Amino acid sequence: MKKKFTIAELAILILSIVIIFISEYYYTILKDHDRAIFIGLWPPTMLILLVYLNTKKN
Secondary structure, eight states: OOOOOOHHHHHHHHHHHHHHHHHHHHHHTSOOHHHHHHHHTHHHHHHHHHHHHHHHHO
C-alpha cells in the first residue's frame, strides 16, 4: 500500500537535502572543512530521528 508523507516528514527530508548542499558549499567554495564536516553530520542524525519516530508510530 502506498503511504503518503506527512508535512513533518517531508520538511525533514527537504531540510536534510538542503543541509547537505550547504555542507558541500562550505567544503568546496569556502574551504572551511571543519565547519563543513560539522554541518554534514546533521542530516544523518535528522534522518535517524525520522526513522525512529516512524517506527514508534507503527
